Amino acid sequence: MAQQAFWERKSLGEMTAEEWESLCDGCGKCCLHKLEDEDTGEILYTDVACRYLDSATACCSDYPNRQRNVPDCTVLRPKDVSDFHWLPSTCAYRLLAEGIPLPDWHPLISGDPASVRRAGVSAAGRFVSESDVPEEEWEERAVLWV
Numbered sequence: 001m002a003q004q005a006f007w008e009r010k011s012l013g014e015m016t017a018e019e020w021e022s023l024c025d026g027c028g029k030c031c032l033h034k035l036e037d038e039d040t041g042e043i044l045y046t047d048v049a050c051r052y053l054d055s056a057t058a059c060c061s062d063y064p065n066r067q068r069n070v071p072d073c074t075v076l077r078p079k080d081v082s083d084f085h086w087l088p089s090t091c092a093y094r095l096l097a098e099g100i101p102l103p104d105w106h107p108l109i110s111g112d113p114a115s116v117r118r119a120g121v122s123a124a125g126r127f128v129s130e131s132d133v134p135e136e137e138w139e140e141r142a143v144l145w146v
Helices: 017-022 063-069 078-086 092-097 135-141
Strands: 032-036 043-049
Touching: 032 135, 043 135, 078 092
Parallel strands: none
Antiparallel strands: 032 043
16 A cells, blocks of 8 residues: 655644645745735735746746845745635645645646646746836736636
């Protein structure tokens, strides 16, 4: 009988740092600027990304130094699971926190990092850099990511 995958047998808090990092599917959506409706608390995504997000890959171009480059860059930690509601509905961290299994296109299931893009989940090639859009125009760039 095959052993269950680590994400099926461990809670987020029980994972090693390597396991935790491997949950990221590389969609890049967490690096998109988000707006919060002050009245409803609803989170709206834009198609405006951090200047360090690579358009071709939807990966941070300087991941090891991301917090030095962008001091308010969010670092996801197991202890913050209750705050994961702002993550995309497809995000493995959010899915597992909500008790939902990983989708077939997730690289841990498919074995192929490109499966995220083929499934239409990746932001690669679908955003503009914050360097190209003044912040006062971000609200006009709100989009619904499917």
